[in-house]
Amino acid sequence: MSFLTLTHLQKSFGTVKVVHDFNMAIEKGEFISFLGPSGCGKTTVLRMIAGFETPTGGTIEIDGKNQTNLRPNQRNIGMVFQAYALFPNMNVFDNVAFGLKVAGKPKGEIETRVKEMLKLIHLEHLADRYPYQMSGGQQQRVALARALAPKPQVLLLDEPLSALDAKIRVSLREEIRQIQRQLGITTVFVTHDQEEALSISDRIVVMNAGKADQIGTPGEIYNRPTTRFVANFVGTLNVVQAVLVNGAAGTVQIGNKTLQLSQPVTGKADGSSISLAFRPEAATLADAANGDAALSGTVISSNFLGSVLRTKVDLGGNIVSFDMFNQPSAVLPKTGDTVSLSLQQDGLMVLGD
Known part of the structure; x- marks a missing residue:
């Protein structure tokens, strides 16, 4: 049985339809990338999964439970944004601990979990630093740890590497994939960078004008494109x-x-x-x-x-x-x-x- 299921998902803003009848079944522990040009609907689908946008039609299920009309804080989802979105007035420790504190976890449990997360991202030595004292790559690692700390069912990443320089981007995407495999967490990754999608995904959804033009493994997408758009966009x-x-x-x-x-x-x-x-x-x-x-x-x-x-x-x-x-x-x-x-x-x- 699929873990994350999107069925006939649609989204319109006024008279403009940005997502058309989107269907996908994602297995537990899969790493899925939504790939496509700006305005193709990939981020809108991600935001509907997160609960930041309400679908015009269709349903979203996680582990067999309907999430379509739940608020973001009612869904067990972790999200990492393009712009990090760290709290500037909190140090690294408190940023990572934020979701756990909101959930009312005991102090001892919070401290143990935050230390686990900082060890996972190799930033234990920066627990007392503030965001402005860190590089972009370090800030994005903290944002990832904060998203993972409450043990979400699904991890969503909205172009998390686009603000970083090329070398750091390659290093961090490999680190994200390693952490995802280690935790076995179901992950949806949005990107417009075909190399990113091809290098780290189990499957790729190539989106075009609000539709999934092709869904397949990186090898299938690259070697056997099924539409002219996919053939020209990838590689x-x-x-x-x-x-x-x-x-x-x-x-x-x-x-x-x-x-x-x-x-x-x-x-x-x-x-x-x-x-x-x-x-x-x-x-x-x-x-x-x-x-x-x-x-x-x-x-x-x-x-x-x-x-x-x-x-x-x-x-x-x-x-x-x-x-x-x-x-x-x-x-x-x-x-x-x-x-x-x-x-x-x-x-x-x-x-x-």
């Missing part, structure tokens, strides 16, 4: 126009080259135009690997990106990118060079709407 994608030669056999044609796909193409008539897509890492120089198809084109540009070398190629009017791992002996193709790209069957996708 870098090359799209080329092809002609369907034989849908049942999975045979397509790009220019004068015939390619064999790994699966048949359904829903399209032979001879029709289709959009074929592949990731930059799914193409290699023909003399560097044995692929299932080779397409010739002219190099437009090459860029050194550290661990990756990215080259743009004009394949008969289709502009595509391919990546090579950086090596000391690696040589970037030069603008104007003619190159052949090898494509693997299982790296090619037929894009839907």
Whole structure:
């Protein structure tokens, strides 16, 4: 049985509908990320789970109990905000203890639990400091500890890392995931950063215009997107126009080259135009690997990106990118060079709407 269930969830502000018939079943202990651009409805769904927004329609259940009409303080939920929201007049200890004091817990129990939380976030030595005396990363750790201290059933995180610099962001997201696994707490994480979502989630909900375009594991979302929006939003994608030669056999044609796909193409008539897509890492120089198809084109540009070398190629009017791992002996193709790209069957996708 699912632990957190969202059924036909809807939300409108006046005449504007921002969440459309959202459905999801989340298992106990799962780490779920809501991923999407600004205004797609991901934070609104999170706020409805927390009780800060009342659904226009639908239900929210936690552990089989209907939460839809409960106030935030009646739900056993911990929330971490983007802006930390720590109490500036309280030190670290008192910030973490706040929820426990409101719940009327005994003093001894509060002290023990706060020490446990500070040990969990490795900030025992900063118990007496105030928020203004700490870095952004440290403040966000305290906010996490405060949310976890009352032992909530569900942890909600609303873009908690977006205000931090890149290096701290990577470190803290790994720490959040480690703590989540250690406690086994059901977690919903909102982000617009695809790398964050791909790196720490059990499953990802890619949201678009108030709807869940696709729900799946990071591998499914990245390697097998089911809509054009998901394919373009998550990762870098090359799209080329092809002609369907034989849908049942999975045979397509790009220019004068015939390619064999790994699966048949359904829903399209032979001879029709289709959009074929592949990731930059799914193409290699023909003399560097044995692929299932080779397409010739002219190099437009090459860029050194550290661990990756990215080259743009004009394949008969289709502009595509391919990546090579950086090596000391690696040589970037030069603008104007003619190159052949090898494509693997299982790296090619037929894009839907």
